[in-house]
Amino acid sequence: MLAAKLPCKETIKVVEEPIPVPKKGEVLIRMKASALCRSDLHRYHGVALFDEDDKEANITPGHEPCGIVEELGEGVTKVKKGDRVAIYLGLGCGTCPDCLRGDIMLCPEFRCIGFAVNGAHADYMTIPEENCLLLPEGMDFITGALATDVGGTLYTACKKIELNGTKTVVIIGCGPMGSGGILMAKGFGARVIAVDTDEERLQTALDLGADYIINPCSTDGPARVRELTQGRGADAAIVTAGGDIPLNSALNSIRTKGQVALIAESNRAVIDPSNQFVRTLAELKGCWYFNRGDWEEISDFIVNHEIDMKKISSHTFSIAEAEKAFPLFDSGKTQKVVFVWE
CATH class of the missing domain: 3.90.180.10 (Medium-chain alcohol dehydrogenases, catalytic domain)
Incomplete structure (x- = not known):
């Protein structure tokens, strides 16, 4: 072989x-x-x-x-x-x-x-x-492969931050994981704001169903998010890009009591705990892969929602x-x- x-x-x-x-x-x-x-x-x-x-x-x-x-x-x-x-x-x-x-x-x-x-x-x-x-009936092999690391991780993240049709989520980083996040978040019914510094990836985000796109190279990302949410901030954020800037952007984009799902790998980050957590009651949730017992739920979600x-x-x-x-x-x-x- x-x-x-x-x-x-x-x-x-x-x-x-x-x-x-x-x-x-x-x-x-x-x-x-x-x-x-x-x-x-x-x-x-x-x-x-x-x-x-x-x-x-x-x-x-x-x-x-x-x-x-x-x-x-x-x-x-x-x-x-x-x-x-x-x-x-x-x-x-x-x-x-x-x-x-x-x-x-x-x-x-x-x-x-x-x-x-x-x-x-x-x-x-x-x-x-x-x-x-x-694999459930109706799921092809490429979808089955992508449904594990990308699909399973992002489905779990969307559940952890309690997405539904009333929520707005900011997805920071529109590479493969962030793109999977757009698909999953739309499956949950959420409004999606996609953030990336690459214009081609932002166009892909629109093609995948993102409702709004932001390039932080030319726009103040958190300020634009607040414009799109009547000044409140997004209900949640998913971070798939590593480093200080994406994480801080997420924390500064969410409303009080908002939730952030962190997927991107990073060894360290500098944040402002008092203003980003203590005085906002925000929640930061680690998201790494999925519980093996959730596979049937994940795969059925992908098939039934035609993701x-x-x-x-x-x-x-x-x-x-x-x-x-x-x-x-x-x-x-x-x-x-x-x-x-x-």
């Missing part, structure tokens, strides 16, 4: 290797779609994101996959050959309180496919059967073209890049 590897910094190689054999409790997945993620680029640039020993160049990246169950390992009972599945990216201990309630990403022993073990940028992969997420996740996929490649796909995605000039198998 073909698999993409990261033998050294900013280098991708596609190699031939044996099809893996599922161990006890595992299944073999024949890949149908596998999306590139910004996290993949941390390995591409030689930076580990999950505190893993990332020196093993033989680990196949990829943690947003979708495919078909091809073979069952010993003891597998929850899925069957031929099932169409997306893959939950987290591997946990299985016994801690976080794992037991489905929040695998919070497990003290959390490991991520594509970082700690072989991931999905390959023709086949093996995975524990409990990581298989059955076209494929609108945020700007390019598709075969796995044999991985050497082209990684640098293109790294350029920042794309939305989601997805490997597909016919």
Whole structure:
């Protein structure tokens, strides 16, 4: 089979290797779609994101996959050959309180496919059967792949900040995650104000359904948000761009008792706690991936609300073209890049 590897910094190689054999409790997945993620680029640039020993160049990246169950390992009972599945990216201990309630990403022993073990940028992969997420009827493979990291994370964020048809939300950062946020927020019925410094991404935001766009390079973002909300500020904000400026923009754009969902990765930020929290009663909520038990709710929401996740996929490649796909995605000039198998 073909698999993409990261033998050294900013280098991708596609190699031939044996099809893996599922161990006890595992299944073999024949890949149908596998999306590139910004996290993949941390390995591409030689930076580990999950505190893993990332020196093993033989680990196949990829943690947003979708495919078909091809073979069952010993003891597998929850899925069957031929099932169409997306893959939950987290591997946990299985016994801690976080794992037991489905929040695998919070497990003290959390490991991520594509970082700690072989991931999905390959023709086949093996995975524990409990990581298989059955696709509903009507969901294609590309949508299934995008419904995990992007769809699941942004659906969870929209729920955490209690979006509905009466709410206005500011989405700061209109890359793939922010674009997914626009789709999800509109599915919840909210009015969306999209903020980005890139005019092409702002045009994409409009195409995805954003009601208003703001470029903070030419406009005072929080002031414009207040103009659009009769001086009150937005009910909520979703931050998908990293750094001080986007986070502060979100906190300064929301009304009193507003809520901010923070998705963007960042090591530190300087804020004004007294004026942005204490005297506003604002809430800042961390949002990282989704509870495994919520998959049916998430996938049904996407299907029933006819949310076209494929609108945020700007390019598709075969796995044999991985050497082209990684640098293109790294350029920042794309939305989601997805490997597909016919």
